[in-house]
Amino acid sequence: MEPNVYNRNCGSRQVLDRIGDRWSMLVVLTLADGTKRYSELAARIEGVSQKMLTQTLRGLERDGLVTRTVHASVPPRVDYALTDLGRTLLDLLAGLESWATTHLSEVQAARSRYDARVEAG
Amino acid sequence: MEPNVYNRNCGSRQVLDRIGDRWSMLVVLTLADGTKRYSELAARIEGVSQKMLTQTLRGLERDGLVTRTVHASVPPRVDYALTDLGRTLLDLLAGLESWATTHLSEVQAARSRYDARVEAG
């Protein structure tokens, strides 16, 4: 039987949750152009806290989308990079990013209309 | 200046949040093959509560991705359908769904490896 995202207990649903995750998506996109250090990710992705960035990276590493490489240096340095599996997601996520920026104004216009309509009763 | 999803306050980030939303994605995909009633959506999308389904539909309606049509009948009947804007998302979301089902086994394998590694210390 095929995995089915509509099924409550299907693993594919969890996979979708990971992909759709607010920070996961941004982390993967940030790693699109190559290896990045922890601090570079933190700087690029505005608004992510240390806690959530670490948590997100662990999740992506666990799911085999990202590798974590610790360099034995002082001060320590940790590099993150996409795996082959992670790279297969790039086009899809880049598409979503593109959609979001391209259709932003349409969405905002729709919101204004909706809110005006609701206020009016 | 271009909308930028890495920017904390950019509207495109909110758009991405809506798209990436756990239930929004499934609702849009369910509406791919045409108009659906509230109860049909609820039945198809396992595990969604009445509250979350309603909330998700309102959000999608507000953002101009979905239309809501109330038929004055007894019992009441409400139809939901994608807008033109909503349909522009279909290919992207279908791609994600496909990715999730296609790579499920790889992700699960990666998880097993990771968990075994962590347990071992």
Added chain:
DNA sequence: CTGTATCCCTTTTGATACTG
């Protein structure tokens, strides 16, 4: 620099009961 640990507040989500 790259984390981990903890506290604590906020938001999200789910279960349940109820209504036009």
Added chain:
DNA sequence: CAGTATCAAAAGGGATACAG
């Protein structure tokens, strides 16, 4: 049928302190 209201539980998230 298609919701709304309410309450409790869980997850998300920020701030701070501390460690290798």
